[in-house]
Amino acid sequence: xxxxxxxxxxxxxxxxxxxxxxxxxxxxxxxxxxxxxxxxxxxxxxxxxxxxxxxxxxxxxxxxxxxxxxxxxxxxxxxxxxxxxxxxxxxxxxxxxxxxxxxxxxxxxxxxxxxxxxxxxxxxxxxxxxxxxxxxxxxxxxxxxxxxxxxxxxxxxxxxxxxxxxxxxxxxxxxxxxxxxxxxxxxxxxxxxxxxxxxxxxxxxxxxxxxxxxxxxxxxx
Amino acid sequence: xxxxxxxxxxxxxxxxxxxxxxxxxxxxxxxxxxxxxxxxxxxxxxxxxxxxxxxxxxxxxxxxxxxxxxxxxxxxxxxxxxxxxxxxxxxxxxxxxxxxxxxxxxxxxxxxxxxxxxxxxxxxxxxxxxxxxxxxxxxxxxxxxxxxxxxxxxxxxxxxxxxxxxxxxxxxxxxxxxxxxxxxxxxxxxxxxxxxxxxxxxx
Numbered sequence: 001x002x003x004x005x006x007x008x009x010x011x012x013x014x015x016x017x018x019x020x021x022x023x024x025x026x027x028x029x030x031x032x033x034x035x036x037x038x039x040x041x042x043x044x045x046x047x048x049x050x051x052x053x054x055x056x057x058x059x060x061x062x063x064x065x066x067x068x069x070x071x072x073x074x075x076x077x078x079x080x081x082x083x084x085x086x087x088x089x090x091x092x093x094x095x096x097x098x099x100x101x102x103x104x105x106x107x108x109x110x111x112x113x114x115x116x117x118x119x120x121x122x123x124x125x126x127x128x129x130x131x132x133x134x135x136x137x138x139x140x141x142x143x144x145x146x147x148x149x150x151x152x153x154x155x156x157x158x159x160x161x162x163x164x165x166x167x168x169x170x171x172x173x174x175x176x177x178x179x180x181x182x183x184x185x186x187x188x189x190x191x192x193x194x195x196x197x198x199x200x201x202x203x204x205x206x207x208x209x210x211x212x213x214x215x216x217x218x219x220x221x
Numbered sequence: 222x223x224x225x226x227x228x229x230x231x232x233x234x235x236x237x238x239x240x241x242x243x244x245x246x247x248x249x250x251x252x253x254x255x256x257x258x259x260x261x262x263x264x265x266x267x268x269x270x271x272x273x274x275x276x277x278x279x280x281x282x283x284x285x286x287x288x289x290x291x292x293x294x295x296x297x298x299x300x301x302x303x304x305x306x307x308x309x310x311x312x313x314x315x316x317x318x319x320x321x322x323x324x325x326x327x328x329x330x331x332x333x334x335x336x337x338x339x340x341x342x343x344x345x346x347x348x349x350x351x352x353x354x355x356x357x358x359x360x361x362x363x364x365x366x367x368x369x370x371x372x373x374x375x376x377x378x379x380x381x382x383x384x385x386x387x388x389x390x391x392x393x394x395x396x397x398x399x400x401x402x403x404x405x406x407x408x409x410x411x412x413x414x415x416x417x418x419x420x421x422x423x424x
Contacts, residue, residue: 065303065304067284067300067304069286069288069298071288071290071296072267072286072288073265073266073267074267076267076269076284076286076423078302092303094302097271097423097424098271098302098423100282100302102303113273113280113282114271116273116280116282118280118281173323173324174305175305193304193305195305195306196321197306197309197320197321199306200304201303201304201305
């Protein structure tokens with residue numbers, strides 16, 4: 001068994017996790033009769049998101065995640081909570097049906113898998129630097145980057161949905177598209193990560209609070 | 222000199238003895254064995270496990286998902302906790318198909334290990350060569366992918382599978398839990414390489 005085999009398995013899994021984190025901040029639509037936005041509407045949405053991002057220093061939220069695999073009878077449901085503190089602290093914590101958290105902090109991924117802790121220094125990695133930039137750019141509202149994504153804007157019944165298709169080949173291996181649903185205030189209500197196979201992970205947020213005081217203690221492994 | 226030669230011969234004979242002989246299994250002839258491995262046999266059930274993998278001094282986890290789609294047709298998927306697919310396999314009859322696997326993990330040596338391990342995990346009715354008893358329990362010698370596998374039944378419930386090579390256990394599958402229809406915890410322990418997988422059923 002090649003001694004490097006463990007790394008080729010370990011590192012891509014961390015990439016997948018990172019990609020998942022950044023979707024929280026991607027700007028966000030529903031199927032069935034969603035219509036493309038006019039350019040002016042898309043511009044208005046981008047401005048709304050940027051304005052909100054400029055004044056958002058912290059976010060806490062609950063989430064319910066549904067993993068959909070076509071061949072399963074039911075989606076796999078899990079629940080947890082999210083914490084974000086500008087400029088780049090993110091903690092994603094699952095509480096049910098398993099205990100698992102991932103913390104992105106100072107160029108390091110900290111994982112706590114039901115008490116088993118591990119971390120990965122990602123400072124030297126180009127792809128993780130890109131991910132970090134994406135996360136912080138989303139806070140500034142500059143995530144609408146035509147250089148990184150093909151972007152399509154839709155609306156339905158007052159709900160805005162934005163589809164982001166990664167242009168980067170490495171990203172596209174994991175994620176075919178992000179579908180982000182925004183509410184009228186420009187906040188993210190829902191994220192759907194669609195894989196190349198068509199299977200997807202849907203994350204629905206609830207109980208969102210912004211600009212509540214968060215300390216470093218809220219971002220421990 | 223004769224005693225030395227006899228000792229050497231005895232040493233080799235014992236060393237080369239089969240797994241059943243080494244473990245003192247007693248053949249018990251033909252007995253009916255129904256449903257040798259029921260743990261992934263229900264087509265109505267989604268089998269979802271929290272997985273912990275220790276491989277070569279690295280640990281990582283995810284979700285291990287199995288679905289029986291037909292008589293000899295299983296789909297196995299491993300994802301991160303956040304839903305990203307790491308690998309996706311289909312076992313249908315004697316065929317093994319990689320539907321998807323991360324490029325960095327797409328190494329024949331790795332997929333072969335996973336193929337052999339998961340085939341043993343899901344095979345419900347492997348061909349039976351012989352049946353033994355040991356200390357009141359039953360051990361069934363079978364063959365999966367041309368390798369001998371010994372299924373241990375305690376009170377007619379599968380508790381262990383041992384893949385044996387040269388008379389020794391190479392991989393051990395341990396099943397625990399208080400139901401007969403699925404295993405609440407499964408451990409796959411490799412004896413010759415640093416690889417261990419622990420699966421805990423999500424209720």
